[in-house]
Amino acid sequence: MHELQFGLTAPAQCSYLPEQQEQLVFLLPHQPLSAALYQQLMQLNFRRSGEQVYTPHCPSCKACHSVRLNYNEFVPSRSQKRILNKAQRHNWQHQLVKLTNTDYYPLFANYITHKHADGSMFPPTPEQLSSMLNCSWLNVRVLEQYYNQQLVSVTVVDETSDAYSAVYTFFAPEISAFSPGVLAVLYLLQYAKQNQKQWLYLGYQVDACQKMAYKAAFMPQQRFIQGQWHSFG
Structure with a gap:
């Protein structure tokens, strides 16, 4: 996998566990994505939302398991x-x-x-x-x-x-x-x-x-x- 650049969202209320704060690591836009690359990212806990790819990176909770x-x-x-x-x-x-x-x-x-x-x-x-x-x-x-x-x-x-x-x-x-x-x-x-x-x-x-x-x-x-x-x- 070639070098990729990622960003981190600001903390927000979790939609699954309201008492928790949610943060996501996401692939920064304008980087070449493909089905083959996405397959590798899915193996590392990533998911797709629209054109974006993300994974949970919450400060005090590890409850999300792919x-x-x-x-x-x-x-x-x-x-x-x-x-x-x-x-x-x-x-x-x-x-x-x-x-x-x-x-x-x-x-x-x-x-x-x-x-x-x-x-x-x-x-x-x-x-x-x-x-x-x-x-x-x-x-x-x-x-x-x-x-x-x-x-x-x-x-x-x-x-x-x-x-x-x-x-x-x-x-x-x-x-x-x-x-x-x-x-x-x-x-x-x-x-x-x-x-x-x-x-x-x-x-x-x-x-x-x-x-x-x-x-x-x-x-x-x-x-x-x-x-x-x-x-x-």
Whole structure:
């Protein structure tokens, strides 16, 4: 990896743990980025937000652990198998596609309004979704899920030669009982196997944040802790 220049954000309230102060290390703009470089940075705990790449660098908290799964090692739990079987019984459909002209914003806005009205992304804006979907130096895919032939869930997925990275999932609140977020991970593992991607990155896990608890149920998994990947499960 060639020499890169990074910056550090000012302290701010953490969106996951409100009692903590958050700081981020980010790659300074106007440096050449590519999918290959991003793949190396993901291995060092970095994530993408829009065109920017960042990693937590908080002064008094180390709770954010990047999580990744290897499809060769992953074993679905009984609960996850039930979720897959339920979706199959109801003729649930899914596809991983390139970006098209499909307008995902109404689904996104409805999800944020009903599920995260107390969060930092409320009120939703088209620019929030656009920053996830558009990246000039990376292939961005979309996992679409359909129920009764209606689009009900979307997962934004970054692709590199060796990995998929789940950026964000949003869905119609009325189909929550089908666990579309869990289904998204399970389906992406299938696509990782099909397309020979060694890793599926799930973003950061914060054990004390209830909204992230579902990630801990995917085992075995690796977490990036204190500069190294550690295996769990």
